[in-house]
Amino acid sequence: MNDNKINVSIVEDIDDIRNALRVLIDGSPGFECVHVYADAEDALRDMSSKDIDIVLMDIGLPGMDGIECMKILKPEMPKTQFMMCTVYDDDDHIFNALKTGASGYILKRTSPAQILEAIHDLYEGGSPMSSEIARRVVESMHKSEKRSEAVELLTPRENEILDFLARGYLYKEIAAKLFISKETVKKHIHSIYDKLHVQNRTEALNKAFPR
Amino acid sequence: MNDNKINVSIVEDIDDIRNALRVLIDGSPGFECVHVYADAEDALRDMSSKDIDIVLMDIGLPGMDGIECMKILKPEMPKTQFMMCTVYDDDDHIFNALKTGASGYILKRTSPAQILEAIHDLYEGGSPMSSEIARRVVESMHKSEKRSEAVELLTPRENEILDFLARGYLYKEIAAKLFISKETVKKHIHSIYDKLHVQNRTEALNKAFPR
DNA sequence: TAAAAAATATACCAAAAGGGTTATTGCAGT
DNA sequence: ACTGCAATAACCCTTTTGGTATATTTTTTA
Numbered sequence: 001m002n003d004n005k006i007n008v009s010i011v012e013d014i015d016d017i018r019n020a021l022r023v024l025i026d027g028s029p030g031f032e033c034v035h036v037y038a039d040a041e042d043a044l045r046d047m048s049s050k051d052i053d054i055v056l057m058d059i060g061l062p063g064m065d066g067i068e069c070m071k072i073l074k075p076e077m078p079k080t081q082f083m084m085c086t087v088y089d090d091d092d093h094i095f096n097a098l099k100t101g102a103s104g105y106i107l108k109r110t111s112p113a114q115i116l117e118a119i120h121d122l123y124e125g126g127s128p129m130s131s132e133i134a135r136r137v138v139e140s141m142h143k144s145e146k147r148s149e150a151v152e153l154l155t156p157r158e159n160e161i162l163d164f165l166a167r168g169y170l171y172k173e174i175a176a177k178l179f180i181s182k183e184t185v186k187k188h189i190h191s192i193y194d195k196l197h198v199q200n201r202t203e204a205l206n207k208a209f210p211r
Numbered sequence: 212m213n214d215n216k217i218n219v220s221i222v223e224d225i226d227d228i229r230n231a232l233r234v235l236i237d238g239s240p241g242f243e244c245v246h247v248y249a250d251a252e253d254a255l256r257d258m259s260s261k262d263i264d265i266v267l268m269d270i271g272l273p274g275m276d277g278i279e280c281m282k283i284l285k286p287e288m289p290k291t292q293f294m295m296c297t298v299y300d301d302d303d304h305i306f307n308a309l310k311t312g313a314s315g316y317i318l319k320r321t322s323p324a325q326i327l328e329a330i331h332d333l334y335e336g337g338s339p340m341s342s343e344i345a346r347r348v349v350e351s352m353h354k355s356e357k358r359s360e361a362v363e364l365l366t367p368r369e370n371e372i373l374d375f376l377a378r379g380y381l382y383k384e385i386a387a388k389l390f391i392s393k394e395t396v397k398k399h400i401h402s403i404y405d406k407l408h409v410q411n412r413t414e415a416l417n418k419a420f421p422r
Numbered sequence: 423t424a425a426a427a428a429a430t431a432t433a434c435c436a437a438a439a440g441g442g443t444t445a446t447t448g449c450a451g452t
Numbered sequence: 453a454c455t456g457c458a459a460t461a462a463c464c465c466t467t468t469t470g471g472t473a474t475a476t477t478t479t480t481t482a
Contacts, residue, residue, distance in 0.1 A: 098352045127346035131337025134345055138338045141309045141348075155458060168413035170438070184460050190440070191458095200440080200468090202379035202412060366428060381468070395430050401470070402428095411438090411470075 005032040006123050007051065011043045011066060012036070012058040012085070017108070021056060021085075024112050031116065040069035048076035054119050057102070059086040059093055067097050074101045081122050085115070094136055104128045150208045153195045161188045166205050217334050218262065220246040222254045222277060223269040223296070228319070232267060232296075235323050242330065251280035259287040265330055268313070270297040270304055278308050285312045292333050296326070305347055315339045361419045364406045372399045377416050 008025050010033060012018040018036055025033040035050060037043040040061050047055070055073075059066040070082050083104035084097045097105055104122045106115065107130065118128035129137075151159055164174040171189070175182040189201075198204045219236050221244060223229040229247055236244040246261060248254040251272050258266070266284075270277040281293050294315035295308045308316055315333045317326065318341065329339035340348075362370055375385040382400070386393040400412075409415045 095352070098349050101353055103346065103349055121342050125346060126342025127349040128342050129345060131332050131339050134340060134348075135314065135336060135338035137345075137348060137352075138309050138314055141306070142312055157459065166413070166417075168409075168411055168417060172438090180459085181461055183462060186440075187460080190442090193440080198379075200379055202377070202416070205413070205416075206377075206379060368429065383468090391429080392431055394432060397470075398430080399428095401472090404470080 007034045007053045009035040009052045010056045040064035055082045056085045216243040218245045218264045220263045221267045222248045251275035266293045267296045
């Protein structure tokens with residue numbers, strides 16, 4: 001709605017926190033709090049028709065939680081960015097929120113100045129999160145390294161071919177890409193299955209790249 | 212090695228940058244630069260025998276790159292944390308580094324004060340990265356949401372069968388599990404491929420469950 | 423209640439995948 | 453010089469997969 005200010009909406013059930021956030025945002029130049037909602041149902045009814053830059057979304061709400069709420073709202077408001085603002089700092093909530101579309105994740109104990117900074121940062125295309133939250137996210141990526149366990153058994157050539165397998169290529173397509181015969185591809189794949197103790201492509205991929 | 216200071220090693224091929232980092236770290240109370248290396252091979256030869264808290268690792272090195280180097284060193288130095296310090300800000304390098312075990316990722320244009328802050332932050336268990344880098348990481352998580360896109364096109368029965376496909380079951384095994392004929396399984400799978408616009412199992416799984 | 427969608431099943435056919443065997447070449451380490 | 457491993461390739465064979473078409477029954481929904 002408004003000229004050059006960052007339009008913010010808040011979904012937060014606790015009156016004191018909601019009001020404090022509103023006061024903080026409205027009292028800061030460059031920011032405007034255009035709507036506040038006390039629960040997910042309220043937000044769903046009203047929010048998608050508005051033009052909002054940033055939504056500050058609590059997770060623990062009465063009834064539908066903030067992640068579910070965002071899941072529904074996000075497709076209707078593609079330009080709006082969601083920042084979770086919550087007391088939960090466990091992996092489940094963090095990953096769920098981020099996977100469902102949150103672009104930022106801050107904890108309620110964040111200082112007012114940092115909250116404003118985070119909103120601004122999000123508006124500018126960043127993903128504000130504390131460095132502990134970032135560590136959780138990064139740690140979760142390390143895991144997809146399970147590959148190595150399987151992969152170290154395989155020769156470089158076999159790994160190369162495994163990558164093609166993962167993309168759904170046919171034997172003959174792999175052969176063409178690598179300038180070798182289809183039979184050789186088959187041989188390599190047989191060795192891969194052998195080493196991974198599996199019988200087919202899908203099982204191999206599940207072992208090599210757990211989802 | 213040293214009492215209460217944070218021990219840092221540097222792997223960086225450009226003399227000026229390497230020296231500047233060393234001076235910065237040694238000149239700051241609470242930090243000590245214990246080793247510097249000009250390339251990956253040098254670091255591999257020497258580093259794992261030392262007791263190092265943080266490694267500042269460049270990616271673009273002559274010969275072996277910094278990610279490969281870390282991949283080898285990491286298992287030998289489980290207590291050491293790696294921070295990539297590089298000019299590359301593309302997704303490939305970022306994800307590769309983080310998946311391979313980096314806990315922090317900063318760009319070379321980061322200010323000296325922020326570099327020190329990042330090292331300290333990493334030492335305290337955080338994952339320092341600029342908020343643009345964080346955004347890339349978060350964006351990569353949004354994708355796992357693709358399942359719903361695909362899944363909503365499919366009937367409940369088709370989804371059920373998709374799950375079996377994902378586990379590598381044969382048609383006849385799925386048929387036995389569901390007490391239907393193999394031909395019916397085939398029909399369902401054909402509909403799945405049709406709706407997802409794919410030609411085979413692996414492509415279907417990649418669409419439905421991006422890794 | 424009528425139409426649409428989903429689940430069930432068969433038949434025919436071609437392509438692809440996978441198991442087993444054997445063999446040659448080149449390269450690394452002993 | 454010998455050994456072992458990796459990469460290459462060919463052969464035979466069976467099973468699995470996927471395309472197309474057609475048809476019946478059940479369930480959902482307009």
